[in-house]
Amino acid sequence: SFFACDEQQKAPESAVDRILSKGVLRIGMDPGYLPFEMKDRQGELMGFDVDLAYLLGDTMGVRVEFIPPSGSYATMLDDLKANRFDIIISGMTITPQRNLKIMFSDPYITVGQAILANNRHRNTIRNADDLNSTNYLVVYLEGTTGAAAVDRFLPRARRIAVSTQQEGVAMVREGRADAFVYDLPAFATLVAKEGKNVFHFIDQPLTFEPIGMGLRFTDHELLNLINNFTRQIQADGTYDTLYDRWFIQ
Ligand code: ARG
The missing domain is CATH 3.40.190.10 (Periplasmic binding protein-like II)
Structure with a gap:
């Protein structure tokens, strides 16, 4: 019957399913500058985005892996589309041009x-x-x-x-x-x-630049998870603690 047929049709694995079954969230990051992301002398990553990424990994119960772009900063968009990582967390400004290629989470900070x-x-x-x-x-x-x-x-x-x-x-x-x-x-x-x-x-900003996490167009479950994660930490004080740690007041 129609229903039997439907039941055999397995839903395609979502990004969230895949991340959970692999136990790892792969993050595209270009360690360029503080306060967002930088390598210290020991080669250890640090910064606001790095802390956010670890927090997101903890929330999902998986470890995080940081992967640099294959070329310059903007190549991360194609790297994401080519599945070299699951999301971009790299101080990335949400622009309409980039949004033609990838989805963005709600902004988690604004710069200029x-x-x-x-x-x-x-x-x-x-x-x-x-x-x-x-x-x-x-x-x-x-x-x-x-x-x-x-x-x-x-x-x-x-x-x-x-x-x-x-x-x-x-x-x-x-x-x-x-x-x-x-x-x-x-x-x-x-x-x-x-x-x-x-x-x-x-020090007057020339532009208005909301910063978001980048996702593939297909990954709606992950987008939903990330937006709710961000809203939660913004309301429960976690975000403020991170912000105060990294941003000059
Ligand atoms: N916000 C700027 C942009 O989106 C520059 C970010 C550079 N960030 C980095 N991690 N290297 O183009």
Whole structure:
């Protein structure tokens, strides 16, 4: 009968089923910067996203495995689609362009792009308009929303892409570039560590960037689990504890 036939049709295994049966949640992460994710000297991962990932693993009763992108930051979208990991947790801004390729959880934090300029510009560059000139060379991290912010706010400036935060910061420090456009919390953490007089940090955000976890379009059960997980920790104080540990107030 129709029903008998239906019963033989096994529902396809969901991402949650697969993660539970393997006992591991594979997380795509590009350890680029604090406070989100960074490798310490021992090669150990640390940061807000890392703590969130461990918490999510605990909640699901599985261990977590961190997997770097195959190429630059943005290749994580294709890596996710190619099933190299189950989710992306990597300070990733939810953008419509990325959302054409993958799903995002509800945002778990909001950041914005900011400008870190060489210290000699302290009295001359007050905002993006001042920096928007062919006289200046700006750097951004390949594949990040910093690139879009440079296009939008600094169309006249000369630009080059770098592949790590360290490289961008070094170029600005040594005056080989005038400024670096990147996520504000990265610069806030850097300036807190190095002191206020090393760089000229313009700390007003240029953009509104909700950060979410990335999932494949098929993985609705996992999306539902993650959104409820996030809401729970935001309401029970767990999230605030993590936030206070990693973010400069
Ligand atoms: N939020 C920015 C973006 O989505 C940059 C994030 C870079 N994060 C990292 N872990 N390397 O493009």
